[in-house]
Amino acid sequence: MSIEWIVKILQNNLPMFLRGAGMTLFISIIGTLIGTLIGLLVGVIRTIPVPDRGLKKVCLKIVNIILSIYIEFFRGTPMIVQAMVIYYGSAQFLGIDINKIVAALFIVSINTGAYMSEIVRGGIISIDKGQFEAAQAIGMNHFQTMMNIVLPQVIRNILPATGNEFVINIKDTSVLNVISVSELYFQTKTVAGNNYRYFEAFFVTCILYFIMTYTVTRILRAFERKIDGPENYIMAGNQMQVERPEDILQKTKDVVA
Template sequence: MSLEWFINIITNNWPMFLRGAWMTLVISTIGTIIGALIGLIIGVINTIPKGNGGAKKWTLRTINAILTVYVEFFRGTPMIVQAMVVYYGSDLLFGIDMNRTFAAILIVSINTGAYMAEIVRGGIISIEQGQFEAARAIGMNHWQTMVHVVLPQVLRNILPATGNQYVMNIKDTSVLNVIGVTELFFQTKSIAGNNFRYFESFFVACIIYLVMTIIVTQILRFFERKLTGDANYQMLDDAALIRGPEQTK
């Protein structure tokens, strides 16, 4: 009987499952991209040298304090609570009747940005200090050092953590049903409420979530392998570099 219900639920409700899965992917993808950009900006700002004194020092300290409050708040509170506060609070406090999909993307973005800020900070710290000193020695300022030396390495190093955050966002969008976002969990709850077959309906949703996360994980691992390069590297000494790669072979 359960197998028959599985088939009936999929056959009769696949458009709702498809719309829910699509909304989940849209929100999680856009939210992860925007959140990664937020985290990258915060990570770079936190590494700006503060100097010994003056207006620059206190300005940077103030900005860093504000960014620290933002990071700690959104890392220290559940996304489901943030959704309620942002969506209903924007209407109550500022009279803004926010679109639910826009609110969902905003919530996922700022939540992801807080986590990505720490990921980026860790990636920057992992770069050897000698590379910063070498960049300064050849006349690079802080921004040139970040753009040309540090960030290319950081982006490669944080890709696995960014992918993990993306997978988490795909699953965590389920909490956005509390503000009426029609993502996969919301659609599944509606389907289960119509036929009173909660196990079968949510098991189908479970499989859809699993398929989405596996596909995303495999795509990200493909890009990781491309950025990492070959497993075997040929070490060249100064004489080999002078001779050139072809003669070295």
């Protein structure tokens, strides 16, 4: 490895690296946000209680089967294969010419949604059943119970997993180079090919990926601590004056005297 070549590559190609990193972050952020919304929606639908009989039971079973197929397919196949099938397959079989960026956002979003739906479902199941029963006792339906009681707790509980999915998406966007999306990996291949210095170019890219993932991880952990709040709470209107041990001892001496 030549330090001089690393410096030279950075000097001559820094705008390309930055454009690639910017595209990687853009696709990762939008894809994770949309995927999380998909996961929340799918997770809520899959936890709707199925009645014993009637049309509602049939409809829910059909919907659950469709959602299960969606989850298992996108969790069970690599994103690089999904990208090839969706982008090139839609053009070949459906005659639809999808914009590369739109295709990339769609692929990352639905892939993330499949993983997040299981994370959300697990978060909902982890909530104590007594809270569901209490909500039902005061007349809340499933949607009201989710919006007012369950989901606020679930969102907090799944925040670390959501952050982990975001970090994974930052790295996994590199597979989108197969549909010629100009993310960081694609730009690095161009730089390396122009200079015939593959090791130095990809070493720079390795550092850039690490900076992005490390920064995102630190920000998310700080956000988690902010949501948790302080470790000790004082109830409003019920503040108690805590006396020091020496004050208590002095009062005891005064009483005895």
